[in-house]
Amino acid sequence: MAAKAVTMEKLVALCKARGIIFPGSEIYGGMGNTWDYGPVGVEIKNNVKRAWWKRFVQESDNSFGVDAAILMNARVWEASGHTTSFSDPKMDCKECKSRHRADTLIEAHSKGKANPDTMTNAEMEAYIREHEVHCPICGKFNWTPIRTFNLMFETSRGVTDESQNKIYLRPETAQGEFVNFLNVQRTTRAKVPFGIAQVGKAFRNEITPGNFIFRTIEFEQMEHQWFCKEGTDGDFYAEYKEKAWQFLLDLGFDPAHLRFKDHDKLAHYAKAACDIQYDFPMGWSELNGIHNRTDYDLSRHQEFSGKTLTYVDPVNGERYIPYVIEYSIGADRLMLAILSEAYDEETLENGEVRNVMRFHPAIAAYKAAVLPLQKNLAPQAKELLAKLKKRFNVIYDEAGSIGKRYRRQDEIGTPYCITVDFDTLENGTVTVRERDSMEQIRLDEDGVIAFLTEKTAF
Ligand code: GAP
Numbered sequence: 001m002a003a004k005a006v007t008m009e010k011l012v013a014l015c016k017a018r019g020i021i022f023p024g025s026e027i028y029g030g031m032g033n034t035w036d037y038g039p040v041g042v043e044i045k046n047n048v049k050r051a052w053w054k055r056f057v058q059e060s061d062n063s064f065g066v067d068a069a070i071l072m073n074a075r076v077w078e079a080s081g082h083t084t085s086f087s088d089p090k091m092d093c094k095e096c097k098s099r100h101r102a103d104t105l106i107e108a109h110s111k112g113k114a115n116p117d118t119m120t121n122a123e124m125e126a127y128i129r130e131h132e133v134h135c136p137i138c139g140k141f142n143w144t145p146i147r148t149f150n151l152m153f154e155t156s157r158g159v160t161d162e163s164q165n166k167i168y169l170r171p172e173t174a175q176g177e178f179v180n181f182l183n184v185q186r187t188t189r190a191k192v193p194f195g196i197a198q199v200g201k202a203f204r205n206e207i208t209p210g211n212f213i214f215r216t217i218e219f220e221q222m223e224h225q226w227f228c229k230e231g232t233d234g235d236f237y238a239e240y241k242e243k244a245w246q247f248l249l250d251l252g253f254d255p256a257h258l259r260f261k262d263h264d265k266l267a268h269y270a271k272a273a274c275d276i277q278y279d280f281p282m283g284w285s286e287l288n289g290i291h292n293r294t295d296y297d298l299s300r301h302q303e304f305s306g307k308t309l310t311y312v313d314p315v316n317g318e319r320y321i322p323y324v325i326e327y328s329i330g331a332d333r334l335m336l337a338i339l340s341e342a343y344d345e346e347t348l349e350n351g352e353v354r355n356v357m358r359f360h361p362a363i364a365a366y367k368a369a370v371l372p373l374q375k376n377l378a379p380q381a382k383e384l385l386a387k388l389k390k391r392f393n394v395i396y397d398e399a400g401s402i403g404k405r406y407r408r409q410d411e412i413g414t415p416y417c418i419t420v421d422f423d424t425l426e427n428g429t430v431t432v433r434e435r436d437s438m439e440q441i442r443l444d445e446d447g448v449i450a451f452l453t454e455k456t457a458f
Contacts, residue, residue: 006343008281012212014355015041015339018412021213033206035213040412041335043365043393045220048338049199049331051362051458052222055247056197056327063195063224064188068176070201074167076175077152079304080297086171087148089121090207091128096138101208102128102146109133112283117264121146151204153217169203173221174326176200178297181227181309181322192311192322193228193236199331211282213332220331227311227322230295236325237272237292244276244290244327250458252360253341259284269296278337287337288329295321338363342413357413358436362458364413367392368432368448371405373421381420384430384445388418392452410435415455418448 015021020041024034037045057063077083089102102124103116109131116124125146127133134141153169170176177196184196199222206217213219228236241260248258256279263273271292278287298321302309310319342357361367370388372381375398388394395414397405402419409417417433424430429442432451443451 005345006281006340008212011281011336011339011343014343014357014411020044020339020412033210033216034218035216035332040365044338044359044363044413045331045335047363047365048334049220049222051251052247052329052331052334053197053199054458055250056195056222056224056243060195062190062193063197063226064184064190065197065199066176066180066184067200068173068180068198070170070203071155071157071167072170072175072179074165075304076179076301077168077171079300080175080178081300082152082168082171083150086152087150088207089124089146090149091146092144093135093138093140094142094144095140096135098135098137099207100136104208105133105136108136115264121148149205149207151206153203153205170201171204172202172328173198173200173223174225174297174328177223177225178301178324179305181298181301182307185227185311191314193226193232195224195226197222197224199223211280211336213336214280214282214285216332219333221328222331222334223326223328226325226327228325229320230323233271233292233294233323233325237290240290240325240327241274244288244329248276248287250360251338251363252358253278253337257341258287261286267291269294278340280337281340287333288327291326291328293324293326295323297324298322354407354410356410356435359413359415360458361415361456364415364456365393366395366409366412366414367452367456368394368416368418369405369409369414370394370396371402371417371419372398373402373419377420377422377424380424384418384420384448387445388448388452391449392456394418406433406438416452 018040019038022036022038023030024036025031057065090099091102092099106114106116106124106127114127128143132141152171154166155169156164157167158164177198200220201218202221203218206215226236226240249255259277261275261277266273271294273289273291275286275289277284298309310321312319342359344356344358346354346356348354370381370385372378378398385394385396406417415435419431429444430448431440432443432448433440
């Protein structure tokens with residue numbers, strides 16, 4: 001993996017210029033850190049989600065998917081604890097009225113040396129006072145006390161004012177998996193241990209969103225709950241740490257850019273929790289979490305719903321509420337890590353610098369670009385394109401010199417460029433140029449299909 005040349009500014013600019021990610025509602029001046037995936041970005045993100053699903057559902061011995069409603073009964077969030085304790089400690093600058101998270105202020109001021117995760121609100125206030133942590137916007141030192149700020153977006157259902165009921169946009173996908181535990185178990189006849197996975201949108205009214213798509217108010221999560229018997233949870237926790245790590249390596253991450261970080265402060269119900277952090281352009285930050293949630297979630301839903309959620313062992317008739325090992329990763333945050341990891345500026349022998357996104361071929365938006373060497377070869381190129389499109393997401397480009405077309409594909413990370421030239425007319429072969437090495441080989445049509453099938457698999 002090449003040394004990191006990436007900065008957030010370069011990534012944001014490249015993403016916008018190449019149709020990967022645009023600022024949300026841009027023509028209206030944007031909308032507080034929302035982002036829209038463009039034609040290239042949506043393909044990459046879909047590939048990321050597909051790769052994750054393949055690994056954690058399709059290839060798992062005993063995992064099943066769900067796609068639960070975003071809007072859930074409000075009691076779900078009482079049971080999960082989100083209505084009471086899903087909050088951030090906020091402070092307002094009395095001078096410029098900007099709003100900040102106290103923990104973020106401390107982390108930034110201490111350059112990561114102080115750990116706000118282990119502090120109470122009073123301790124965070126004391127730290128900010130003693131160290132005279134100034135407002136990062138206006139530079140003044142005049143803070144309100146800390147107030148807690150619930151992160152859930154509220155909405156209401158019902159058509160008349162009288163019938164309005166407060167409901168929430170889900171802040172995590174996990175609860176859709178917990179409430180369907182028995183539905184999935186009964187319909188699949190799964191035996192514990194088994195898993196339930198979900199990919200979908202989540203919403204959080206984050207006070208300090210930022211760093212491009214790292215922390216946004218609307219994002220997608222890929223979550224997997226592994227239901228197991230108490231006593232086996234420690235081994236499965238270790239197994240999921242390993243699986244989460246391996247998934248990232250298989251996507252092409254350099255292990256030097258990843259590290260495990262145990263949580264300093266465990267949630268009261270958690271037995272163990274850690275993150276995998278990635279060395280993002282703005283520094284080391286959480287990429288995904290692995291949590292041993294014990295039997296907390298199912299027990300709480302049993303209590304609040306009044307419905308029994310115990311599992312009955314079909315062999316010995318034992319009844320128990322399973323423990324849960326949760327593996328959770330944001331699709332957008334993984335996108336940011338993948339974009340950062342893939343970004344490279346390569347100086348060529350002739351001194352030219354090329355921008356190349358070195359995505360794993362399975363993640364790249366297009367598996368190949370079909371390029372006629374000259375415009376009069378377009379009919380043959382389009383014929384090949386039509387055949388390849390039946391199997392792969394491929395793109396066509398005939399505009400500009402072949403060199404310029406290669407560069408355009410390098411910038412969006414297309415792993416292979418297939419050029420139809422005059423030899424194609426003679427013997428039916430094309431050149432296939434590989435993005436990273438820029439080496440070329442000649443293949444016939446069947447050879448191209450076999451080659452792409454092998455090289456673009458995950
Ligand atoms: N069900 C557990 C859960 O939601 P979390 O650590 O709050 O745990 C899991 O979130 C993952 O979701 C994070 O590791 C991160 O990848 C992603 N994520 C969380 N908040 C996010 C945000 N505001 N924007 C983008 N991704 C976010």
